Amino acid sequence: MNSGDTGFIMICAALVFFMTPGLAFFYGGLVRRKNVVNTIMACTAIMGLSVVMWVLFGYSLSFGTNHGGVIGDLKWFALNGIKMDEAGPYADNIPHLVYVAFQMMFAMITPALITGSLVGRVKFKALFFFIMLWSIIVYYPMAHMVWGQGGFLGEIGSVDFAGGNVVHISSGVSALVFSIILGRRKGYENTAYRVHNIPFVALGAFILWFGWFGFNAGSALGANGLAAHAFMTTAIASASAMLSWMIIDVIKDGKPTLVGASTGLVVGLVAITPGAGFVPIWSSFIIGALVSPICCFTISFLKGKLKIDDALDAFGCHGIGGIWGGIATGLFAKSSINSVARWDGLVFGDVHLFLMQLVGIVVTIAVAVVGTLICLGIVRLFTPLRVTDREEKVGLDISEHGESAYPTFNGLDS
Amino acid sequence: MMIKVEAIVREEVFEDVKEALNAIDVNGITVSQVMGCGAQRGYKKLVRGTEVDVVMQPKIKFEIVVSSEEWEKKTIEAIQKAAYTGEVGDGKIFSYEIRTATKIRTKESGYDALN
Numbered sequence: 089m090n091s092g093d094t095g096f097i098m099i100c101a102a103l104v105f106f107m108t109p110g111l112a113f114f115y116g117g118l119v120r121r122k123n124v125v126n127t128i129m130a131c132t133a134i135m136g137l138s139v140v141m142w143v144l145f146g147y148s149l150s151f152g153t154n155h156g157g158v159i160g161d162l163k164w165f166a167l168n169g170i171k172m173d174e175a176g177p178y179a180d181n182i183p184h185l186v187y188v189a190f191q192m193m194f195a196m197i198t199p200a201l202i203t204g205s206l207v208g209r210v211k212f213k214a215l216f217f218f219i220m221l222w223s224i225i226v227y228y229p230m231a232h233m234v235w236g237q238g239g240f241l242g243e244i245g246s247v248d249f250a251g252g253n254v255v256h257i258s259s260g261v262s263a264l265v266f267s268i269i270l271g272r273r274k275g276y277e278n279t280a281y282r283v284h285n286i287p288f289v290a291l292g293a294f295i296l297w298f299g300w301f302g303f304n305a306g307s308a309l310g311a312n313g314l315a316a317h318a319f320m321t322t323a324i325a326s327a328s329a330m331l332s333w334m335i336i337d338v339i340k341d342g343k344p345t346l347v348g349a350s351t352g353l354v355v356g357l358v359a360i361t362p363g364a365g366f367v368p369i370w371s372s373f374i375i376g377a378l379v380s381p382i383c384c385f386t387i388s389f390l391k392g393k394l395k396i397d398d399a400l401d402a403f404g405c406h407g408i409g410g411i412w413g414g415i416a417t418g419l420f421a422k423s424s425i426n427s428v429a430r431w432d433g434l435v436f437g438d439v440h441l442f443l444m445q446l447v448g449i450v451v452t453i454a455v456a457v458v459g460t461l462i463c464l465g466i467v468r469l470f471t472p473l474r475v476t477d478r479e480e481k482v483g484l485d486i487s488e489h490g491e492s493a494y495p496t497f498n499g500l501d502s
Numbered sequence: 503m504m505i506k507v508e509a510i511v512r513e514e515v516f517e518d519v520k521e522a523l524n525a526i527d528v529n530g531i532t533v534s535q536v537m538g539c540g541a542q543r544g545y546k547k548l549v550r551g552t553e554v555d556v557v558m559q560p561k562i563k564f565e566i567v568v569s570s571e572e573w574e575k576k577t578i579e580a581i582q583k584a585a586y587t588g589e590v591g592d593g594k595i596f597s598y599e600i601r602t603a604t605k606i607r608t609k610e611s612g613y614d615a616l617n
């Protein structure tokens with residue numbers, strides 16, 4: 089074991105942890121002022137729930153002994169048998185416990201991403217039980233299939249450096265399915281939902297950017313050249329995506345916006361996630377610059393033509409950005425950068441990896457759609473998914489939590 | 503006769519009242535966020551396990567100036583319908599005569615200033 093690597097991964101785990109509070113502010117700023125407490129509370133509750141579940145059985149189900157290439161087992165129930173001073177099967181340079189902690193943060197941010205498409209109308213109780221079931225039915229199997237020993241997507245040669253499939257496509261697609269079943273917010277057709285706190289949105293995006301360096305560089309599982317490579321592709325892709333979203337804003341509206349720039353940098357991060365440690369530096373400019381127009385088009389198509397209320401664009405940003413990232417990895421990956429990729433990408437003349445990336449994406453979408461429908465079916469037996477019309481009108485801060493985020497303008501209630 | 507209609511309503515019916523006024527072609531409204539209490543006298547609320555008194559309630563105040571008693575009646579009816587929930591705290595509507603109106607940009611006064 090190596091103390092440098094151990095220290096590096098522990099810091100990276102803390103950086104990935106910080107992404108969920110960042111996301112809470114990113115989403116919190118985007119909603120209306122009567123729903124901001126509920127939106128931040130959704131991420132907060134998941135921070136508690138995901139840690140408890142991960143330690144009890146989540147890690148073991150994701151990374152335990154393989155069953156059919158799909159799921160682990162319960163041999164590490166409640167971290168039983170995981171020693172603090174022994175390396176585990178997934179990295180021989182760091183203690184097993186450090187690997188558990190690093191992966192725990194991924195199991196936290198992923199369900200939190202889903203909440204973005206449900207804001208303003210989902211019942212808190214329904215969301216809470218849904219996240220509990222979704223972690224078991226969708227996240228742990230996905231993590232096992234892609235990263236677990238014997239997981240079948242890893243076996244067929246599909247690659248995912250830091251979680252394009254596991255984190256972004258799975259959460260984005262699940263968010264889309266949930267938001268369709270949940271229905272649109274009241275008055276979706278005739279009200280434009282104004283962003284209530286733009287500095288919150290920017291603050292959240294910056295925290296996500298900061299945390300994402302731990303997410304991608306830490307996925308090298310060592311303080312080494314590959315980590316530095318992933319660090320730089322991450323920086324370049326998000327910067328390029330931010331600039332290209334600003335260009336889109338200028339073309340469409342004449343003015344660059346802070347909300348647009350913040351969204352752009354986040355989708356750039358999403359797009360580079362699966363390929364960060366596989367693709368050459370130069371390609372990260374292309375991956376970043378193209379993701380903004382792709383996501384921007386999807387968002388306006390979903391909202392304009394299909395009239396689906398993917399409220400904060402969890403699918404438009406994470407689903408579509410993740411799919412583009414998976415495809416881009418199949419285009420640009422080089423096995424000389426990281427030998428986990430068995431073949432070079434399509435632009436270097438080999439079609440194998442590209443096809444396997446498509447398989448990975450299709451399987452992820454299928455698991456997310458089916459898994460989400462099962463979870464919703466179960467949750468519905470116990471509680472309605474939506475709040476009542478009156479509660480929605482009053483706002484979820486008051487009706488679900490009895491708290492309001494801001495004093496009135498005149499301050500008389502402070 | 504120019505009449506001012508003043509309605510103090512729940513925060514959450516803001517959109518409904520706005521739409522109701524829009525539907526009867528009332529153009530020109532002023533809205534403010536106000537605090538107040540009526541028969542309800544506030545309520546008690548728990549903050550980190552401790553009870554606190556919340557006497558003043560946040561409300562929305564609409565102010566509309568109309569040009570006849572007929573319009574006054576229509577406006578009040580529309581607001582009453584849109585703001586009704588049936589529970590304590592629905593608010594009140596007042597109306598009274600006003601003396602003058604002047605449009606700042608054109609210096610028009612009286613009825614002409616209302617459009």
